[in-house]
Amino acid sequence: xxxxxxxxxxxxxxxxxxxxxxxxxxxxxxxxxxxxxxxxxxxxxxxxxxxxxxxxxxxxxxxxxxxxxxxxxxxxxxxxxxxxxxxxxxxxxxxxxxxxxxxxxxxxxxxxxxx
Amino acid sequence: xxxxxxxxxxxxxxxxxxxxxxxxxxxxxxxxxxxxxxxxxxxxxxxxxxxxxxxxxxxxxxxxxxxxxxxxxxxxxxxxxxxxxxxxxxxxxxxxxxxxxxxxxxxxxxxxx
Numbered sequence: 001x002x003x004x005x006x007x008x009x010x011x012x013x014x015x016x017x018x019x020x021x022x023x024x025x026x027x028x029x030x031x032x033x034x035x036x037x038x039x040x041x042x043x044x045x046x047x048x049x050x051x052x053x054x055x056x057x058x059x060x061x062x063x064x065x066x067x068x069x070x071x072x073x074x075x076x077x078x079x080x081x082x083x084x085x086x087x088x089x090x091x092x093x094x095x096x097x098x099x100x101x102x103x104x105x106x107x108x109x110x111x112x113x114x115x
Numbered sequence: 116x117x118x119x120x121x122x123x124x125x126x127x128x129x130x131x132x133x134x135x136x137x138x139x140x141x142x143x144x145x146x147x148x149x150x151x152x153x154x155x156x157x158x159x160x161x162x163x164x165x166x167x168x169x170x171x172x173x174x175x176x177x178x179x180x181x182x183x184x185x186x187x188x189x190x191x192x193x194x195x196x197x198x199x200x201x202x203x204x205x206x207x208x209x210x211x212x213x214x215x216x217x218x219x220x221x222x223x224x225x226x227x228x
Contacts, residue, residue: 042218
């Protein structure tokens, strides 16, 4: 069974640029959630995708957007990058949607640095 | 509002002793809780979970206790090993809010040889 994978591992961007982060969910999982983890803090929920539809969103501005593909992999896009967007971006997959199993398994994350 | 917090930011434990990590939550509607372990440079690793209709669940060397009366969650690690050194997070979920997890700030566990 393949775990959750994310790419790239590290990324450096300049303020105002756009970035796309990618996630492949664990085999058999159809739900993907994205979290932002600032240094020294717990992860903060950005949004979740279930069967290619957004299924819940945290307190993040619209410049944070996402996609989920038919194979359940997902992308996180951030436009107009700000210095405060520097963080570890985590993807988590889970087996079911709103009525399914709840445990979420995390990937290793993408470390984004905005200069 | 929803929040999950931890009492102790850093816990130093002698190798072989038992560790107890505490967590307070404020959302009485939360119905599911998870403990994660995060090592430096890695994503959170699932340790154990518990649903709100239970008050105790045991895994391999770990036990989670849930006290809904005082909105308190704890993780007990038996015979702590050097490999247990990490930051531990508790997370809660409220079904009415969807399947998102709300995390606390984390407790760092340092295992002394």
